[in-house]
Every structure is written in C-alpha cells, then in structure tokens.
Amino acid sequence: MSKPWHTIRTMIERTATAKGRATSGYFSIEGTRLHERALRADWWPTAVLVRQSVWQNPGEREAAVLQQLATHNIPCHPIPNIEMDALTQGRQLGGLMGLLPLPQPIDLAQWLATHSAPTLLAAVEVVDPGNVGGMLRTAHALGADLLVTVGGSDPFHPRAVRTSMGSIFKLPTVSITLPELFAALQTTAVQTIGTVAEGGVLLPQLAVSTGGTAVFMGSEYWGLPAELLIRLDQRVTIPMIDGIDSFSVNAAAAIVLYELQRRK
Secondary structure, three states: OOOHHHHHHHHHHHOOOHHHHHHHOEEEEEOHHHHHHHHHOOOOOOEEEEEHHHHHOOOHHHHHHHHHHHHOOOOEEEEOHHHHHHHHOOOOOOOEEEEEEOOOOOOHHHHHHOOOOOEEEEEEOOOOHHHHHHHHHHHHHOOOOEEEEEOOOOOOOHHHHHHHOOHHHOOOEEEOOHHHHHHHHOOOOOEEEEEOOOOOEEHHHOOOOOOOEEEEEOEOOOEOOHHHHOOOOEEEEOOOOOOOOOOOHHHHHHHHHHHHHHHO
C-alpha cells in the first residue's frame, strides 16, 4: 500500500524541471528558513514532507513551523530519513520540503499601469538557477519593484528558490518574451538600459529617467545579444580596473541597482 508521503514526494520530484513545474502548477521549497519566510509572507504550502527525525524530535524553529501549518490544516507527512536525503541530495537545511502552487501570472502591461516610475530587473537568458536566485535576492534588497525573466531564466527552479533566501515570496516576478516585454514598455516612460563590458555610458555618468528604469542583464557567457542592445535607450559600462573584462551577472546587477537606488 502506498504511504502518504509517496504521492507528495513524486509531486516534489516533478518540480525539479521546468516542464514538471509548468504541467503540475507547483514549485517546491526546502528547509526551515524558506518555510518560515513563506509563511511570514502568507505563502501557504499545499503539503509538507518532514524528515522522520525532525518529526519525532523537532527543534524550536521546526516546531513553530509545524504548529503554524497545523493551525492552517496543511497536511504534513513524515518521510524516512534516507528518502529525505535522496530528495535533498544530502543538503541539511532543516528537514522540511514543501509543495506550493505557482503564483498566478502577472499581466505586465496592467502592472506597469499601476506602478509609477518602477525599477525592473530583467534577466535575459541567465541560465544558472543560482544566478537567477541571487539576482532575485539582490533586486529585493536594492529596491527593485519587479524581476522579469526571459528565456531560460527561471526563478522557480529549486536552486533559484533556495538561493533567493525567501525573496521569491517578497518580490513579484514575471516570465515573458522579449517582444512582449518591449510591447508593454513602449507605452510607458520607463527607460531601458543594459550593461556592456565596454563602450557604454559610464555608470556614474548615466542620466536616470524620472519615469523609471528597466535594467537588462544578459547571459553569464555572452551578455546581452546585439539585436536587443540596439533597442535599448542606453548601454551602460561599469568602470573596472585593468585586466578584468567583466563582473559576474549578479555583481553587475547589484552595482547598477545600487546606483539607481542611491539616485532616488
């Protein structure tokens, strides 16, 4: 006979791929901290798996999370330690794995119509989920209003969710194509800028629009494609010392967003 945790484990395993998340309508979160921050942000799991040893002897923080889940009638299922180890690939983040429904998609044009002079961070084909999660956390910390993901950038990949450290529950995200993104932006006063390693306006000299800014960051390997760069209002170069040709994508995003925040 199938045990209660079997079905939930299978559903969580499906969330490891973009296709699995899209077809199931769920993503997963791992660890005590992410559960705490999800509940604090009023994101409630559909079900939670609990490592057997934690179920039998929860720590103070795990006990508090389980109590909150019980209060909201969220099903929690103990799972053998060896099965949890396989599910988490040995990561020891607190013995909790939750299954959450994906949020409803945001209509970007409608969102822009209700947000004055917003700051957007657009991740274009940033393929490493750790970088996407890091950019999400950076955007949240530096006052951006929205993370836009294009192509292979996926904020709900399990690694991106973990790396976001809970910012996934605080900063709205929208996944969209480039034509859709530019169509939504063209009726607004939002300035579009993108980083280039050389030849752009030096960041300290950038004239910042009063209508808001969309910051475009490209692939870790190739940067922003030429056909996109020609559509932007400004290309921006971050000054660097000699002998270095680029920043990491998350570092570059942090520097640009910090400068925009400083100018407000």
